[in-house]
Amino acid sequence: xxSKAPPIDKRRQILDAAIRVFARxxxxxxxxxxxxxxxxxxxxxxxxxxxxxxxxxxxxFTERWSLLLAAIDEADAGGRPPRAKLEAVAAFIIQSYRHxxxxxxxxxxxxxxxxxxxxxxxLTEIRRAYDSIARIVxxxxxxxxxxxxxxxxxxxxxxxxxxxxxxxxWIFDLIPAADSDFAKAxxxxxxxxxxxxxxx
Amino acid sequence: xxSKAPPIDKRRQILDAAIRVFARxxxxxxxxxxxxxxxxxxxxxxxxxxxxxxxxxxxxFTERWSLLLAAIDEADAGGRPPRAKLEAVAAFIIQSYRHxxxxxxxxxxxxxxxxxxxxxxxLTEIRRAYDSIARIVxxxxxxxxxxxxxxxxxxxxxxxxxxxxxxxxWIFDLIPAADSDFAKAxxxxxxxxxxxxxxx
DNA sequence: AGACCGATTGACTGGTCAGTCAATCGGCGC
DNA sequence: GCGCCGATTGACTGACCAGTCAATCGGTCT
Numbered sequence: 001x002x003s004k005a006p007p008i009d010k011r012r013q014i015l016d017a018a019i020r021v022f023a024r025x026x027x028x029x030x031x032x033x034x035x036x037x038x039x040x041x042x043x044x045x046x047x048x049x050x051x052x053x054x055x056x057x058x059x060x061f062t063e064r065w066s067l068l069l070a071a072i073d074e075a076d077a078g079g080r081p082p083r084a085k086l087e088a089v090a091a092f093i094i095q096s097y098r099h100x101x102x103x104x105x106x107x108x109x110x111x112x113x114x115x116x117x118x119x120x121x122x123l124t125e126i127r128r129a130y131d132s133i134a135r136i137v138x139x140x141x142x143x144x145x146x147x148x149x150x151x152x153x154x155x156x157x158x159x160x161x162x163x164x165x166x167x168x169x170w171i172f173d174l175i176p177a178a179d180s181d182f183a184k185a186x187x188x189x190x191x192x193x194x195x196x197x198x199x200x
Numbered sequence: 201x202x203s204k205a206p207p208i209d210k211r212r213q214i215l216d217a218a219i220r221v222f223a224r225x226x227x228x229x230x231x232x233x234x235x236x237x238x239x240x241x242x243x244x245x246x247x248x249x250x251x252x253x254x255x256x257x258x259x260x261f262t263e264r265w266s267l268l269l270a271a272i273d274e275a276d277a278g279g280r281p282p283r284a285k286l287e288a289v290a291a292f293i294i295q296s297y298r299h300x301x302x303x304x305x306x307x308x309x310x311x312x313x314x315x316x317x318x319x320x321x322x323l324t325e326i327r328r329a330y331d332s333i334a335r336i337v338x339x340x341x342x343x344x345x346x347x348x349x350x351x352x353x354x355x356x357x358x359x360x361x362x363x364x365x366x367x368x369x370w371i372f373d374l375i376p377a378a379d380s381d382f383a384k385a386x387x388x389x390x391x392x393x394x395x396x397x398x399x400x
Numbered sequence: 401a402g403a404c405c406g407a408t409t410g411a412c413t414g415g416t417c418a419g420t421c422a423a424t425c426g427g428c429g430c
Numbered sequence: 431g432c433g434c435c436g437a438t439t440g441a442c443t444g445a446c447c448a449g450t451c452a453a454t455c456g457g458t459c460t
Contacts, residue, residue, distance in 0.1 A: 026316035042439045113313035116226035153375045161365020162358035169357045196392025242409040
């Protein structure tokens with residue numbers, strides 16, 4: 001295992017280059033040669049590390065989405081009130097965007113919202129996130145913190161959809177993205193959805 | 201004008217076929233010949249009526265999106281309370297989906313959420329919808345019906361995002377789509393967002 | 401009849417890439 | 431020094447498809 005340790009990890013280099021190029025041009029209009037050029041690597045090397053252009057995208061998605069799934073589970077694990085759990089989820093997603101906007105752009109634009117092409121492939125994993133959020137809502141309903149006349153699946157979709165749309169807004173410069181806006185946006189989404197979910 | 205009136209409008213036939221094919225296979229993986237075949241028309245005729253495959257999609261989008269813009273404006277025009285205005289908007293979008301799910305799938309998946317390719321082209325029109333919704337929120341803030349400490353643009357994005365995500369859920373069979381679910385979903389979105397927007 | 405013209409047809413072309421593969425490199429063990 | 435093997439290179443190929451275009455059809459007007 002320790003036997004192989006080239007000074008620069010070309011595989012990683014290719015993945016990082018792919019993030020930049022996919023974010024810039026979109027998956028469909030990037031040629032494999034664009035990735036190779038951006039990575040400063042020969043064309044063929046991409047195929048040494050990945051089966052296809054699609055596998056590069058898959059890898060990027062899976063890498064980050066699994067973190068999201070873990071974060072949601074962790075948010076649900078603590079004995080916090082459901083509102084705090086949802087806030088943790090929102091915070092994680094928004095933080096992910098601030099940390100690496102290009103990667104999040106790729107994931108949202110090319111996978112999550114491209115449910116025809118790649119979304120199809122990853123529907124199960126995407127769905128797992130919605131389900132986990134729904135479970136948080138359900139938990140809140142059981143303790144009486146949230147009212148029970150709302151389908152948790154609806155609530156989950158609305159909550160996630162609102163957040164994703166905010167990210168889209170930032171990605172495409174539709175809403176202000178100053179430092180303070182991120183925190184404000186998070187508070188707003190949590191406030192609206194939760195105020196709607198809590199008993200009157 | 202009345203001089204040309206072929207019994208069947210081939211142009212319309214092509215557009216309707218395109219809706220079906222785009223919905224089934226997605227824009228990128230439908231060949232122009234698929235559209236022609238589905239429409240029962242020769243390949244070249246598509247190019248007689250449209251400049252390119254992309255123009256077919258543009259036409260479909262513009263046709264329906266202008267209805268949405270009109271509906272939002274109309275919702276805002278009446279002297280109703282802002283909550284009722286937002287409800288009218290949600291109702292229109294959901295009704296659009298019930299009326300022609302395939303067309304809405306195409307618009308959402310291929311344009312609205314494909315902000316790299318076509319979204320770019322139509323960003324102005326898409327943005328107009330967000331802006332109009334934001335104006336409704338702003339109006340509510342002015343009369344004191346909504347609290348003023350929330351950026352109307354954020355509220356607009358969250359509101360629209362929540363609805364679009366619900367449509368996505370129906371499109372991809374992630375949430376139940378029985379007759380009663382549509383009304384329930386509409387009520388829920390309006391309730392949550394508005395409850396969050398109204399003063400405590 | 402016959403000229404005119406938009407509607408309609410579908411074979412064909414040009415360009416674009418994804419993926420292949422044979423060749424070369426370079427580090428390591430013996 | 432030599433052989434082994436994974437890493438790396440980039441030229442090449444085969445498939446695919448958007449868009450072109452020359453030919454034909456069929457209705458209408460004179």
